[in-house]
Amino acid sequence: MASIFSRIVTGEIPSAKVYEDEHTLAFMDINPASRGHTLIICKEEYPGLLDVPPRLVEAVARTTQRVARAIMTTLQPDGLNIVQNNGAAAGQVVFHYHIHIVPRWKGDQVSPFSRQGKADPQELQELATMIGNNMH
Amino acid sequence: MASIFSRIVTGEIPSAKVYEDEHTLAFMDINPASRGHTLIICKEEYPGLLDVPPRLVEAVARTTQRVARAIMTTLQPDGLNIVQNNGAAAGQVVFHYHIHIVPRWKGDQVSPFSRQGKADPQELQELATMIGNNMH
Numbered sequence: 001m002a003s004i005f006s007r008i009v010t011g012e013i014p015s016a017k018v019y020e021d022e023h024t025l026a027f028m029d030i031n032p033a034s035r036g037h038t039l040i041i042c043k044e045e046y047p048g049l050l051d052v053p054p055r056l057v058e059a060v061a062r063t064t065q066r067v068a069r070a071i072m073t074t075l076q077p078d079g080l081n082i083v084q085n086n087g088a089a090a091g092q093v094v095f096h097y098h099i100h101i102v103p104r105w106k107g108d109q110v111s112p113f114s115r116q117g118k119a120d121p122q123e124l125q126e127l128a129t130m131i132g133n134n135m136h
Numbered sequence: 137m138a139s140i141f142s143r144i145v146t147g148e149i150p151s152a153k154v155y156e157d158e159h160t161l162a163f164m165d166i167n168p169a170s171r172g173h174t175l176i177i178c179k180e181e182y183p184g185l186l187d188v189p190p191r192l193v194e195a196v197a198r199t200t201q202r203v204a205r206a207i208m209t210t211l212q213p214d215g216l217n218i219v220q221n222n223g224a225a226a227g228q229v230v231f232h233y234h235i236h237i238v239p240r241w242k243g244d245q246v247s248p249f250s251r252q253g254k255a256d257p258q259e260l261q262e263l264a265t266m267i268g269n270n271m272h
Contacts, residue, residue, distance in 0.1 A: 049204055049218060061197035068185055068222075079223025082185060083248075086204070087215025090240040104226040112219075113247065 003096035006045045016121070016128035018070075019135050023056055024063040028124040029100065031117065034110045036075045036103040036127055040064045047095045048086035064099050070134035074127075077103035083112040139232035142181045152257070152264035154206070155271050159192055160199040164260040165236065167253065170246045172211045172239040172263055176200045183231045184222035200235050206270035210263075213239035219248040 007013040008027065015027040018038055029037040042060050046052045052060070068080055081102040085092040091113055102112040143149040144163065151163040154174055165173040178196050182188045188196070204216055217238040221228040227249055238248040 049201055049216070050208060052201070054198055054201060057197050057201050058194040061193050062190055065185055065188070065190060065193050072186060077223075077225070079221070079226030079228065080185070081226045082220040082222070084218040085215070086218070087213075087240065089213070089242045089244070090215030090217045090238075092215065102226075104223065106225045108225070111247070111249065 003045055004094055005039075005041050005096040005098060009041075009043045016124040018128045018132045019063065019067060021059075021063065023059040026063060026067045028119070028128050030119060030121075030124065031115045032119050033100075033102045033112050033115055034077075034104060034108065036071050036077065036101075036131070038067055038071065038101045038131065039098050040067060040101065041096060041098040046097045048092065048097055049084060050086065052097050060097070060099060064101065066135055067131065068101055069136070070131045071101060071103055073134040074131045075103055078106045079104040081112045139181055140230055141175075141177050141232040141234060145177075145179045152260040154264045154268045155199065155203060157195075157199065159195040162199060162203045164255070164264050166255060166257075166260065167251045168255050169236075169238045169248050169251055170213075170240060170244065172207050172213065172237075172267070174203055174207060174237045174267065175234050176203060176237065177232060177234040182233045184228065184233055185220060186222065188233050196233070196235060200237065202271055203267065204237055205272070206267045207237060207239055209270040210267045211239055214242045215240040217248045 008015045018026040026040045083100040144151045154162040162176045178192045219236040
């Protein structure tokens with residue numbers, strides 16, 4: 001049974017895509033902790049950090065840095081949390097290796113572990129396009 | 137003015153070291169969020185993810201995976217949070233790129249953002265030695 005993220009990779013489930021290359025995909029979290037909350041995944045399905053081949057850990061890390069820079073340019077937050085959870089006890093919900101980028105603003109009281117509910121799909125698509133346009 | 141982590145790299149400030157190679161260093165957080173909370177740093181001083189050369193982002197990611205595996209073997213937690221904060225608004229305290237590995241146990245109510253106070257230095261050294269011995 002393919003994970004929900006594998007079904008996003010194949011296009012079976014739609015997503016607001018920010019960036020895609022051979023090994024990685026970035027798209028907006030539909031249940032964001034803050035405006036601009038983006039996920040970076042390894043296209044191949046591995047449950048967590050312990051399972052991913054090191055070269056793909058590197059590929060995801062590189063893409064995360066590039067997307068983080070594009071988010072800074074686009075949304076100009078005051079900070080960013082990069083979070084990757086392994087195991088249900090650590091708050092992992094989808095067992096397909098993924099990294100969260102959570103933009104932060106001064107005094108926002110946001111926690112990367114607390115979600116604000118479903119975002120408007122059109123707003124997510126607009127954010128994805130803006131951030132994607134700032135990828136280098 | 138060198139960061140506190142640069143002073144740990146040079147040995148000016150002592151630390152409970154887990155692992156060291158050319159570009160990266162892993163040591164126990166003295167103010168842990170949970171037992172086994174470990175930091176992975178880039179030895180060269182860069183403030184955050186946006187500033188680190190991509191090859192060093194990769195090096196830190198590889199070391200993080202190896203230390204995470206050793207923590208799983210050594211302490212057998214139920215999960216792990218990997219967290220990297222950028223900017224004071226995101227909870228960053230030391231402006232020298234570093235990744236947190238926070239072991240988690242079922243029902244522990246731990247947040248990677250809440251610390252439990254100073255740990256016993258001798259216990260930290262014992263943990264560092266145990267985890268370091270399980271590095272591959």
